[in-house]
Amino acid sequence: MVIKMDPMDIMVADVNSEALGIPRIVLMENAGKCVAEQIFTISKKCKVAIYAAKGGNGGDGFVAARHLIQKGYNVELYFIGTESGIKSSETRMNWKIIQNLGIYNSSLNIFKIHDSSQVEPTNADIIIDAMMGTGVKGKLREPISTAVEVINDSDAVVVAVDIPTGMDPLTGSVTDRAVMANHTVTFHKPKTGLLNADTKYVGNLTVCDIGIPMEAELFTGPGDILRLNRREMNSHKGQNGRVLVLGGNGNYSGAPALAALAALRSGVDIAMVACPKSVSSSIRSYSPNLIVRDLSEDYVRFEDSSDILELSDSADSVVIGCGIGIKDETGLVLNEMVEKIQKPIVLDADALKIVDRNVVKDSDKKIVLTPHKAEFRAFFQVDLPEDLDDKIKTVEGTAAELGCTILLKGAVDIISDGNRTKLNSSGNPGMSVGGTGDVLAGLVAGLISKGHDVFEAAFLGSYINGTAGDIAEKSYGYNFLATDVINEIPKVFKEK
Numbered sequence: 001m002v003i004k005m006d007p008m009d010i011m012v013a014d015v016n017s018e019a020l021g022i023p024r025i026v027l028m029e030n031a032g033k034c035v036a037e038q039i040f041t042i043s044k045k046c047k048v049a050i051y052a053a054k055g056g057n058g059g060d061g062f063v064a065a066r067h068l069i070q071k072g073y074n075v076e077l078y079f080i081g082t083e084s085g086i087k088s089s090e091t092r093m094n095w096k097i098i099q100n101l102g103i104y105n106s107s108l109n110i111f112k113i114h115d116s117s118q119v120e121p122t123n124a125d126i127i128i129d130a131m132m133g134t135g136v137k138g139k140l141r142e143p144i145s146t147a148v149e150v151i152n153d154s155d156a157v158v159v160a161v162d163i164p165t166g167m168d169p170l171t172g173s174v175t176d177r178a179v180m181a182n183h184t185v186t187f188h189k190p191k192t193g194l195l196n197a198d199t200k201y202v203g204n205l206t207v208c209d210i211g212i213p214m215e216a217e218l219f220t221g222p223g224d225i226l227r228l229n230r231r232e233m234n235s236h237k238g239q240n241g242r243v244l245v246l247g248g249n250g251n252y253s254g255a256p257a258l259a260a261l262a263a264l265r266s267g268v269d270i271a272m273v274a275c276p277k278s279v280s281s282s283i284r285s286y287s288p289n290l291i292v293r294d295l296s297e298d299y300v301r302f303e304d305s306s307d308i309l310e311l312s313d314s315a316d317s318v319v320i321g322c323g324i325g326i327k328d329e330t331g332l333v334l335n336e337m338v339e340k341i342q343k344p345i346v347l348d349a350d351a352l353k354i355v356d357r358n359v360v361k362d363s364d365k366k367i368v369l370t371p372h373k374a375e376f377r378a379f380f381q382v383d384l385p386e387d388l389d390d391k392i393k394t395v396e397g398t399a400a401e402l403g404c405t406i407l408l409k410g411a412v413d414i415i416s417d418g419n420r421t422k423l424n425s426s427g428n429p430g431m432s433v434g435g436t437g438d439v440l441a442g443l444v445a446g447l448i449s450k451g452h453d454v455f456e457a458a459f460l461g462s463y464i465n466g467t468a469g470d471i472a473e474k475s476y477g478y479n480f481l482a483t484d485v486i487n488e489i490p491k492v493f494k495e496k
């Protein structure tokens with residue numbers, strides 16, 4: 001499960017729960033109702049002033065207003081901003097509803113505030129701060145900033161919705177000013193910032209379950225696309241990642257090429273393949289986009305070590321194993337490479353048959369293993385239980401013991417680094433075609449080289465690989481090829 005809840009995790013959970021079929025309007029309804037229930041515990045039937053802005057936080061405020069007037073509270077609703085600025089449909093819907101109620105209900109007064117001169121002190125018993133939540137960016141602009149001052153100068157009991165306005169949701173820091181709340185009602189999980197913040201702003205914290213299912217965090221989903229690093233616009237060659245693929249032997253030339261091409265399709269600038277001479281010309285012939293470096297003869301041997309280390313210096317991540325063969329000498333070389341290569345490593349396919357697990361255990365660098373069931377058993381000498389929960393626990397325990405990230409491929413991919421776990425159910429039976437494992441390994445290495453931490457790169461790679469396979473399945477049915485999956489990868493990136 002995701003442990004910290006920073007704004008990105010919240011946005012992802014929000015989109016994933018929508019993808020699971022739970023509309024955001026339901027989350028907002030639950031959030032607003034929860035705020036009203038907090039007011040009910042503070043005092044019965046009194047005067048409540050709600051300061052709401054035009055984002056989702058404001059939407060929560062509109063919902064709370066509605067529940068309060070149903071219970072006989074006298075509500076002053078200060079809407080700060082312009083109605084045209086209301087972007088989300090759920091906030092707009094709740095703005096319409098509360099205005100409809102305002103026509104009839106004399107205990108609801110709505111004030112529209114465009115500039116700071118209109119911000120009035122209130123003699124309300126309770127103030128609800130529904131101005132800024134996780135969407136706050138930078139210094140508070142007017143009239144929000146003045147509203148914060150007026151709220152802090154009042155002697156009402158102050159209840160902040162989700163985050164006290166003016167607080168950074170991630171760090172909890174307050175650059176210029178923030179609402180000092182007596183109570184903060186936050187949703188789903190305490191935001192990281194609230195846990196580090198000065199209590200004079202947060203007051204006592206209530207965490208409300210608003211109906212985001214745990215699957216929205218445990219499983220990858222379309223929301224996770226938001227995590228993809230944006231390509232720096234002023235980027236120059238190599239800044240967007242460089243991947244080295246070490247693989248191939250005898251007559252296995254396709255696997256390393258697929259991994260390298262998948263890395264390129266994940267948006268890296270440079271994909272190099274280091275392979276035995278016997279396969280380098282066929283790899284070159286697959287695609288002019290690949291930089292191919294010849295090693296010696298027809299399988300990776302001792303004399304290749306220094307070349308490989310030198311090549312790894314100019315890469316940001318290294319994939320080891322695709323089609324590399326299972327010769328003992330190759331295994332000994334790879335053990336040395338895992339020890340000496342100073343970059344994150346993705347160990348895939350044959351490497352999982354010949355690399356010594358203790359080499360992985362002893363290394364302090366970031367290593368991702370991408371086994372399927374049989375490779376998992378061979379590498380870890382551990383039988384995987386059938387039951388999903390037990391399987392997850394086995395993967396978590398093994399990853400923790402080895403201090404690495406494991407991406408166990410299956411109908412549901414299990415990704416764990418020992419303390420965080422994600423599942424991925426994207427993909428379809430067509431993914432069993434040869435080469436999709438190489439594509440996945442290349443994707444994971446590509447994402448690492450673009451700055452994602454290895455655990456995130458592993459679960460994003462798993463989601464993107466499966467989703468590209470789902471797109472391929474739409475045009476080819478189950479008979480798509482690994483190269484078709486590669487060609488669909490950019491479409492998944494475009495989804496965000």
Ligand SMILES: NC(=O)C1=CN([C@@H]2O[C@H](COP(=O)(O)OP(=O)(O)OC[C@H]3O[C@@H](n4cnc5c(N)ncnc54)[C@H](O)[C@@H]3O)[C@@H](O)[C@H]2O)[C@@H](O)CC1
Nearest residue numbers: 014027028055056057132133134135136137139140141162
């Ligand atoms: N993510 C979720 O699952 C849910 C979120 N909900 C609410 O939605 C909120 C997030 O909504 P939003 O992303 O719309 O963001 P916010 O509602 O936090 O506010 C962002 C709005 O304020 C403006 N703004 C941003 N920085 C500003 C500044 N420095 N000065 C003045 N105005 C500024 C922006 O233009 C934007 O319109 C959460 O805090 C929560 O209250 C709830 O509805 C429950 C569901």
Ligand SMILES: [K+]
Nearest residue numbers: 129132161163
């Ligand atoms: K707030």
